[in-house]
Amino acid sequence: MKNIAILGSSGSIGQSTLEVVRNLPLQFRVVALSVNSDIVKLKQQIDEFHPKLVCVSDPLAAARLRSSLKSSVKVFCGREGLDELVKDKDVRQVMVAITGSAALAPLVSAIKNGKEIALANKEALVMAGSIVMRLAKEHKVLIRPVDSEQSAIWQSLGGQDVTSVRQVYLTASGGPLLDLPRSKFKQVTVKKVLQHPRWKMGKKITVDSATLMNKGLELLEAMFLFNLGVDKIKVLIHPEALIHSMVEFNDGVMMAQLSVTDMRIPIQYALSYPKRLANPLAGIDFYRLSKLHFAKPDLGKFPCLGLAYQAARDLGTMPAVLNAANEASVERFLARKINFLSIPKTVEKVMQRHSRIIHPNLDQIMSADNWAREEVRRLTCSLN
Ligand code: MG
Numbered sequence: 001m002k003n004i005a006i007l008g009s010s011g012s013i014g015q016s017t018l019e020v021v022r023n024l025p026l027q028f029r030v031v032a033l034s035v036n037s038d039i040v041k042l043k044q045q046i047d048e049f050h051p052k053l054v055c056v057s058d059p060l061a062a063a064r065l066r067s068s069l070k071s072s073v074k075v076f077c078g079r080e081g082l083d084e085l086v087k088d089k090d091v092r093q094v095m096v097a098i099t100g101s102a103a104l105a106p107l108v109s110a111i112k113n114g115k116e117i118a119l120a121n122k123e124a125l126v127m128a129g130s131i132v133m134r135l136a137k138e139h140k141v142l143i144r145p146v147d148s149e150q151s152a153i154w155q156s157l158g159g160q161d162v163t164s165v166r167q168v169y170l171t172a173s174g175g176p177l178l179d180l181p182r183s184k185f186k187q188v189t190v191k192k193v194l195q196h197p198r199w200k201m202g203k204k205i206t207v208d209s210a211t212l213m214n215k216g217l218e219l220l221e222a223m224f225l226f227n228l229g230v231d232k233i234k235v236l237i238h239p240e241a242l243i244h245s246m247v248e249f250n251d252g253v254m255m256a257q258l259s260v261t262d263m264r265i266p267i268q269y270a271l272s273y274p275k276r277l278a279n280p281l282a283g284i285d286f287y288r289l290s291k292l293h294f295a296k297p298d299l300g301k302f303p304c305l306g307l308a309y310q311a312a313r314d315l316g317t318m319p320a321v322l323n324a325a326n327e328a329s330v331e332r333f334l335a336r337k338i339n340f341l342s343i344p345k346t347v348e349k350v351m352q353r354h355s356r357i358i359h360p361n362l363d364q365i366m367s368a369d370n371w372a373r374e375e376v377r378r379l380t381c382s383l384n
Contacts, residue, residue, distance in 0.1 A: 001026065001027065001028070001029055002027060002028050002029070002092055002093060002271070003028075003029050003031045003090050003091055003092045003093070004017075004021070004028055004029070004030060004031065004032075004091070004092065004093045004094070004095060004271065005030075005031060005032035005033070005034075005053075005085050005086060005088070005091045005093070005094045005095065005115075006018065006030065006032070006033050006034070006095045006097060007034045007082060007085070007086075007094065007095065007096050007097060007098050007103070007106055008034065008035070008036075008095075008096070008097035008098035008099065008103075008120075008121075009033040009034060009035055009041075009042065009045055009097070010035040010036070010038040010041040010042060010045075011097055011098075011099060011202055012200065012201050012202045012263070013095075013097035013120040013146065013202075013263060013267065014033075014035075014095070014097045016263045016264050016267055017095050017097065017267050017271075018030070018045065018048075018049065019264060020264050020267050020268045020271060020279075021049070022048075023279060023280060024268075024272075024277060027271075027272065027277065028271060030045075030049040030050075030051050031051055031052045031053065031088070031090050031091055032051050032052065032053040032054065032055075032085040032088060032091055033045055033046070033049070033051045033053075033054045033055075034054065034055040034056070034057070034081070034082055034085055034098075035054075035055075035056055035057070036056075036057045036058060036098075037056065037057065037058040037061040038061075039056060039061050039062075039064060039065040039068075042054060042056065042065065043065065043068070043069070046069070046071060046073055047071075050071070050073075051073060052073065052074065052088075052090060053073065053074045053076065053084065053085055053088060054073055054074070054075055054076070054085075055075070055076040055077060055078075055081035055082050055084070055085050056075065056076075056077050056081070057077065057078060057079075057081070057082070057102075058077070059077045059078060062075055062076070062077035062078075062081070063077075079105055079106075082105070082106040082109075083105075083106065083109050085106075086106050086109050086110040086113055086115060087109065087113050091115060092115065092116060093115060093116040093117070093118060093271065094106075094110040094115045094116070094117055094118070095118045095120065095146070095267075095270075095271070096110070096117065096118065096119050096120060096121050096124070097120040097121065097146075098121055099121065099123070099202055099204055099205070100121075100123050100204070100327055101123050101124065101127060101323065101324065101327065101369055103121035103123060103124045104123070104124040104127060104128060104132075104362075104366075107119070107121070107124045107132065108128075108131075108132065108135060108362070111132070111135045111136050111139050111141050112135065112139060114139050114140070114141060115141070116141070116142070116144070117136070117141055117142070117143045117144060118144050118146050118267070118270035118271060119143050119144065119145055119146055119147075119270075120146035120147065120267075122147055122217050122218065122221045123217070123323050123327070125220070125221045125224050125225065126217050126220045126221060126224075126319050126320070126322070126323045127319060127320040127323055127324075127365055127369060128320070128362060128365050129220065129221070129223065129224025129225075129319070130224065130315075131361075131362060131365075132224070133224050133225070133227075143225065144269075144270040144273055145221075145225060145266070145270065146263075146266050146267055146270045147218060147221065147266070148244045148245075148261075148263065148265075148266050149170055149171065149218050149222070149244055149245040150218065150221055150222060150225055150245075151244065151257070151266035151269060151270065152171075152243075152244035152245035152246070152256070152257035152266075153168055153170075153222060153225075153226060153245045153247060154225075154226075155257045155269070156245065156246060156247040156255035156256060156257050157226065157247055157255075158255065160249070162226055162227050162228055164249050164250050165228070165232060165247055165248070165249060165250070166232075166248045166249060166250050166252070167232050167233070167234055167248050168222065168226075168228060168232055168233050168234070168245065168246070168247050168248070169234050169235075169236045169245060169246040169247075169248070170215065170218055170219060170222060170233055170234065170235050170236065170245050171235075171236050171237075171238040171241070171243050171244060171245050171246070172212065172214075172215045172235055172236065172237050172238065172297065173196075173197065173198045173199065173209070173237075173238065173239055173240075173241040174212075174237045174238075174239050174295075174297075175196065175197075175206075175209035175210045175211075175212065175214070176192065176193060176194075176195050176196050176197060176206070176209065176210050177192075177193070177210045178237070178239065182300075182301045185301075185340050185341050186339055186340065186341050187339075188210075188339075188340045190333065190334060190336060193206065193207055193210045193333075193340065194206050194207070196209055196210075197239075198239075198240075198241040198261050199241070199261060199263070201263075203334060204327070204330055204331075204334075207330045207333060207334065207343075208326070208330065210340075211302060211304040211340075211343055211344060212235075212297060212302035212304050212305040213304035213305070213307075213308065213326050213343075213344075213347075215235050215297070215305055215308070216304055216305045216307065216308020216309070216311075216312075216322070217308065217323065217326075219233055219235065219305075219308055219309065219312055220308065220311065220312050220319050223312060230309065230312040230313055235297050235305060236294055236295075236296075236297075237293075237294065237295040237296065237297050238292065238293065238294050238295075239293050240289075240292055240293065241261045242258050242259070242260070242261065242284055242289075242292065243256045243257070243258050243292065244256075244257050244258065244259065244266075245257065258284060259283070259284065260281060260282065260283065260284055262281055264279060264281065265279070265281065302344075303344040303348070304326070304343065304344045304347065307322060307344065307347055307348055307351060308322060310351070311351065314356055315358075316356045316357050316358040316359065316360060317354070317356050317357045317360045317364060317365060317368035318351065318354065318356050320360075320365045320368045320369050320372070321350060321351055321354045321356075321368050321369070321371075321372040322347060322351060323369070324368070324369040324370075324372035324373050324376075325346060325347040325350035325351065325372040325373075325375065325376050326343070326347050327373070328372070328373040328376035328377065329342065329343045329346045329347055329376055329380070330343060332346075332376065332380050337380060338380050342380070346376055346379055346380060349375075349379055350372050350375045350376060350379070353375060354368070354371075354372070
């Protein structure tokens with residue numbers, strides 16, 4: 001029986017993690033849960049999974065939850081509260097499923113406390129990949145990726161050293177706008193962008209799939225997780241999203257990981273590694289599947305991917321700036337303050353204005369992040 005903490009339990013990955021636990025009640029026990037503010041969902045989860053500790057980031061929501069609970073669960077709030085969760089001696093593995101840069105502090109703390117990490121959040125690695133990986137090495141913590149592409153690379157590598165890798169194909173479904181002509185991008189609505197053809201995910205990541213920034217963030221994520229040079233990673237459009245990524249070794253042999261498009265598969269593997277446990281999902285039916293498609297991504301149509309490659313070459317504080325500028329622009333788009341084409345335009349402008357620090361510490365990364373968000377606010381206010 002493994003005791004786990006789920007940070008971000010009301011989100012898409014958090015809920016899928018609970019489904020995995022629900023199916024494997026003899027293997028996993030939930031001892032801690034955290035949400036940002038959704039205490040309605042958290043209450044249902046407390047009733048079903050009986051955690052020992054919970055954290056609600058929003059202090060007002062935390063107070064409301066405390067006054068309405070009958071059970072003996074301890075309720076923490078804010079960043080300090082998350083720290084209590086990841087430090088707890090009963091927690092063996094932490095699922096980091098918080099979206100955005102808010103995951104960085106609890107991730108670092110969980111590593112320093114020597115917890116096993118299942119990492120679903122990509123922004124923390126993008127921002128501070130070299131620091132996070134160095135800390136993980138120091139504390140002998142293996143970071144088990146949950147992102148389907150990173151899980152695929154991890155599984156395809158099969159423990160081989162990166163020096164035996166010729167290149168990695170990072171596959172991309174292409175998102176909801178793959179076949180829409182670029183001339184229509186300016187008018188594209190939030191609703192249309194949120195209709196992803198293959199994956200059911202949170203709003204921010206679905207917008208990132210539409211701009212291909214999601215793949216750009218995954219490029220950076222893969223570089224840090226597997227210590228790969230940027231030129232060894234090729235993005236490959238694969239609309240069926242059955243091959244989740246592939247590794248080509250020096251001898252030309254390729255290993256790919258395939259499975260049905262369901263996040264419960266990589267989540268479960270991150271929890272159960274090195275074991276492979278049963279799940280109720282059906283496999284791929286190759287008799288019914290006639291074709292798989294592949295294409296080179298169109299960087300003219302999806303400039304965000306090109307910007308991510310640029311940040312991956314620049315490194316230092318640039319990936320943090322790319323990430324923060326993107327996060328803030330996507331927020332503005334979801335709030336219907338800017339149009340779809342303004343997302344890459346804004347990110348590019350902010351990157352151009354940034355004075356990069358080559359070997360930043362965590363404070364410098366956080367201030368680059370804050371600076372980039374402030375720049376987006378300034379640029380997009382003058383747009384309106
Ligand atoms: Mg992914």
